[in-house]
Amino acid sequence: MLLAFAVVGGFAAAAPSAASAQGRSDIPESHPAWATPQAKVADAAPSAKLTFRVYLNLRDQAAAEAAARSVSEPGSPSYRKYLSAAQVRDKFAASDVTVGAVKTWLSGAGFAIGSVPSNRAYVEATGTADQVQQAFDIKLGKYAVKGQTLRAADKNLSVPAALAKDVLGVIGVDQATNLFKPNHTDGRDKPQDVPPGPGFRNAAPCSSYYGEKTDTTDPAYNGKQLPYAPCGYTPAQLRSAYGLDTAAKLGADGRGTTIAIIDAFASPTIYADASEYARRNDPAHPLKASQFSQKVFPVNPDLEGPDGCDAAGWYGEETLDVEAAHGLAPGADILYVGGSDCQDLSLDIALNWVVAGQKADIISNSYGDTGEDIPADEVKAFNQISLQAVLQGIGVYFSSGDNGDEVARLGTPSPDFSASAPWITAVGGTSLAVGKDGKRIFETGWETGKSTLTNGAYTPAFPGAYTSGSGGGTSRLFEQPFYQQGVVPDALSTQNQHGNKKGRVVPDISAVGDPNTGFLVGQTQTFPEGAHYDQYRIGGTSLASPVFAGVMAVADSLTHFHHGFINPVIYKVTSRTSAIADTQHVDGAVARVDYVNGVDASGGLVRSARLFDYPNLTIHTTAGYDNVTGLGTPNGLLFLFLV
Structure with missing residues (x-):
């Protein structure tokens, strides 16, 4: 179905063209x-x-790949001796x-x-x-x-x-790339020139930190009375959980680094919403006008269908990405780049614009395809852009997807493209418990099982029905890249392969993604009483990617250099230390209450148990590298220094 890609430490060269009699x-x-x-x-x-x-x-694909490996691999004489955009253009x-x-x-x-x-x-x-x-x-x-x-x-x-x-x-x-979607779990569904999406609010009770409140009135789930889901972690809680507050005391808060966020379209209320969000939830770290800029491509007038590309859903994606990135790295500059539609015809233009012009040091992308059924032309073009980013020292991060192993949608296990590409860092999602003191109680792979409380019983019974989770698995498109050799277990890298071949395994690293232990976000939405700002809890690997981008921006400012493509160093060096916290399976769940109508109790309530790390998938959270969370999660100041 797709071009067979042969990857040797990088990505594929095209197969030879077939000439016809007509020249x-x-x-x-x-x-x-x-x-x-x-x-x-x-x-x-x-x-x-x-x-x-x-x-x-x-002009010289092999030389460009060799140079990309050289500037990103620890021990190389050219390690972190990046090329300028002009040098890449002139040489390659x-x-x-x-x-x-x-x-x-x-x-x-x-x-x-x-x-x-x-x-x-x-x-x-x-x-x-x-x-x-x-x-x-x-x-x-x-x-x-x-x-x-x-x-x-x-x-x-x-x-x-x-x-x-x-x-x-x-x-x-x-129009194959019309199938690309944002990777957050609360999409909005309206056309390109649209009002804010339908409103959503958290129902009570919920907790201000993990374990604050326990559900003692509903039946036990799997023999346990469950803690209520957090109402949504604030920036300060996530900075504390990942050790960024310690770095801030050393003057490292992301300053000197620009994070580019690429999505489709542009929310007309983004700066007002992000500013209000910071004012309410993180007043010591306002989003200054000088920190935020946008490059928005004109909306494509030829979008097919009345709903275009779900523009309001992309508004929510942009809001989450901007607020999460600023929340984790409040000193960094944020550049939002909005594509003209949801197709890679536009998203790749946006990505290439950032890379070609060296507009940012870090790029966070929270969208992807269902699996890897992508035209070979798109794969090759994307890989060429991401290769140039490596050469120039730009770190490119992609969310790994929100549908676990994709078996439910595809019938067969698969990671999602673009996260499976070899020259980017794939960020998976976790379920994160942050305690009263702001410290991490535990962090495990995000794969949610849901059991709804009906007539005094949970249906379906433990472990419930799978709803969503961190994308992962072994690529059919890309062979095992050089940085995963000797680190990723053969039992994983040989899945979806034939003979003695090994594939690229996703993800590389992870951060919080579970919407049941998710992030508090603020956005202008449309409620029965009208459109206005409000806040709610959200998750997805769309959260994990900008969170991790924020972590890396803080690392940049702490070490006074831009890290670029981090996969070689995190696999070959950092993973052998305690700088990356190994995520392992945790038996646990939270109680969650939701409004039936999404906004208030007038339509009734739904009560459910949300299980962590649902077991019945083909991908699993284990000790060491695994195909739900990758190497694990950043472990405080040590990670920031060693990455």
Whole structure:
């Protein structure tokens, strides 16, 4: 279904193109597997407008990968001797001649040429569906896939043979990346130009810290009276739990580091909400106007369907990401970059804009696909962007997903892309107990089992029904990268593989993600009485990624250098110390009360038990490296110094 990727300490080189008798060459695996004759529902309108990008190969892929490994691997003479964006462009990017040749071909085919980024990663073009069909020798149609109707070609795209060696892939001709979603657990569902999403509030009772209140009125669950779920941890509680308050006493609070957050669209109330949130919950650390900036790409006018890309859901994602990152690293600058839609045609533009312009030191991304069923063109283009980030010393963090092993949705275990890519750090989620003193009582893998209290009994009985949890597992796309060799157990790296092959295992490291031990967030929402600011508890690996990004920003300011791609050091060095806390299975659960209507008690209450570390998945929290939490979680000041 996808291009077979051979990864040697990095990512894949493309398979050779197949030349045709007409002097054309196929782009391997550029036809989505789901675009079958049986799934086709209509032809594409010939006059429909679409924008796409022709990605260009690096001049020396092998040398770029070797350099990326060299700057990120402890012990290398070039360790942390990063290249500038200009140096990467001059040494590895496609040449001006190559860019000119691609532009000449596209303009000759009738396309309007769009942007070419400063790193010459791609050439953007716009034209009609008919022009695309002629230029790439395909037929475009509409196909039913996963509840959506998406555009795709009927076969592999092809380009003139003279350009085949220069073209990495083409993104935007199909709509496969419409399947990308944010990884938080409380999505909002409205179109692109929308009011704030529907309101949600925590129901009482809930606890201000773990174990403050115990449910003594409901029946015991698995023989235990349960503590009530925290109402939502505050920034100070998480800073304390991860030891960042100690670093702050040494003057390290993230200052001198810029965290970029990439999502789709932009909440119109983001700065007001984040400022109010800090005022209410962390008044000693306001979000100053000088600390916050945005780069928002114009909304794509061609979004399909009345709900577009669930823009209001992305508003909630942005709010969580900004408030969590600022909460953990209150001295860091926050740069929000909003893509024009939920497709990687836009999210990759946003990511590339940050990397090509060296706009940030850390990038947090809280979105992903369901599994790894991603067009090879997208995988190759993404890996090329993330490779450049490594060369320049930019740390790129992706949430590992909120659907555990994905068996419930896919029928087979799989990690999620982009978290499974080899040149990024995949951040998994945990269930975190923070005590009255702000210290960590325990931290275990986040996989939730839910049992609802009905007529005096819990249904289903222990361990309940699986709802959500930290994504993880072994990639089918990527071989085991150099940094996981000798650390990740063979029992994990050989899953989903054939013969003696080993795969990339997700995640790499973890932070709090369980919404039942989650983060208090503040956002303008739409309530029955109108739209206004309010607060509620939220979680997901969408929380874990910006939390960990905040931890790394504090590490930057403590050690006075930017850490860049941390996977080699955390696997080869830090994991052999107590700087990473090993997460192990914990038998436990919390009692949770929810409003039926989401906002008040007028519609009644629902009472449930939420189990930690649900056991009936193919991924498990164990001693040592595991495929729920990776190496574990950052362990205070020692982690900040040793990472």
